[in-house]
Amino acid sequence: MAHVKMYTTxxxxxxxxxxxxxKQRGVHEIEEIRVDLNPAERQTMMQVTGRRTVxxxxxxxxxxxxxxxxxxxxxxxxxxxxxNGGAA
Numbered sequence: 001m002a003h004v005k006m007y008t009t010x011x012x013x014x015x016x017x018x019x020x021x022x023k024q025r026g027v028h029e030i031e032e033i034r035v036d037l038n039p040a041e042r043q044t045m046m047q048v049t050g051r052r053t054v055x056x057x058x059x060x061x062x063x064x065x066x067x068x069x070x071x072x073x074x075x076x077x078x079x080x081x082x083x084n085g086g087a088a
Contacts, residue, residue: 001027002083007045007056009036014067015055021070025079059083 004027008015019030035042035054042052049056049063057064059082064070073079 002060002085003031004029004083005031005033005058007033007035007041007049008054009034011036012054018055018057018067018070021074022083025074025083027083060085 004022006015006018008019022030033041033045035045045054045056046052049065051066053066055067057066057070062082064073064082070079073082
């Protein structure tokens with residue numbers, strides 16, 4: 001299973017939804033980086049992704065995007081292969 005990293009905040013409903021979808025797809029561990037607890041991490045996230053909003057999701061080295069991007073990837077059948085180490 002590919003490494004999953006997600007920039008989040010505690011109260012973000014999109015973060016919760018994305019985590020739920022990933023867990024449904026068999027992801028047991030998500031490296032969660034809380035930008036609400038460490039504002040410097042939001043700056044890092046913005047530099048890496050060019051986006052300010054959470055969640056920002058990485059699977060392996062690939063930046064998937066936010067919750068809507070993750071759902072769209074899943075709907076077109078690209079999430080499972082990516083989680084299993086393949087290309088989207």
